[in-house]
Amino acid sequence: MYRTYPYAILFVTTALLQVFLFDNLSLSLYFDPLVYLSFIVLLPLDIAPVVLLGAGLATGVGMDMAMGTAGINTSATLLAAFVRPAVVNFCYGAENAREGGTPSPERMGRRAFVRYLAIVILVHHALFFTLEALSLARTLHNLARILLSGAGTFAASWLLMRLFTAKLPVRI
Secondary structure (H helix, E strand, O other): OOOHHHHHHHHHHHHHHHHHHHHHOOOOOOOOOOOOHHHHHOOOOOOOHHHHHHHHHHHHHHHHHHHOOOOHHHHHHHHHHHHHHHHHHHHHOHHHHOOOOOOOHHHHOHHHHHHHHHHHHHHHHHHHHHHHHOOOOOHHHHHHHHHHHHHHHHHHHHHHHHHHOOOOOOOO
16 A cells, blocks of 8 residues: 555544544434444555455454454444445446545545445444344334434544545545
8 A cells, every 4th residue: 555654544543533532422322423434435446455354354353342342343344345346346437446546526526425435334334233233123223323323424434534635636
């Protein structure tokens, strides 16, 4: 990876925000933004799959240790990292993804980036909250948690993306 230092800062920032800020917010049972997912979403488009899965594993294990969730974060984050290349190809195109760079609305187009971000967040949250509930009996309750927490994660990820890509040229 050609920009290791900024991504290390992004990893530390998202992990600290999750552990010290968002985990301590008690706004609602249905609103639990999982901001650490922004690290996986903002990795370069042309990253090697093994590096992407390794980053997903490290992020998930770190969040499980910090949050005490016994593998739920690891499972959901690995799934998000696994489906991310397919989502990028679906939203942005395989030939465009090979050019690399950090995902942003300027690079991918606003519509493609919003679709990409929403799909990755929904996949992650669907598995996370289903595993957390360990039941399909309260499907509407889980669906509300997935959608409201996903909206909060989307908003926080959008702000982090704006901060992280503010000084970057479009083609880096």
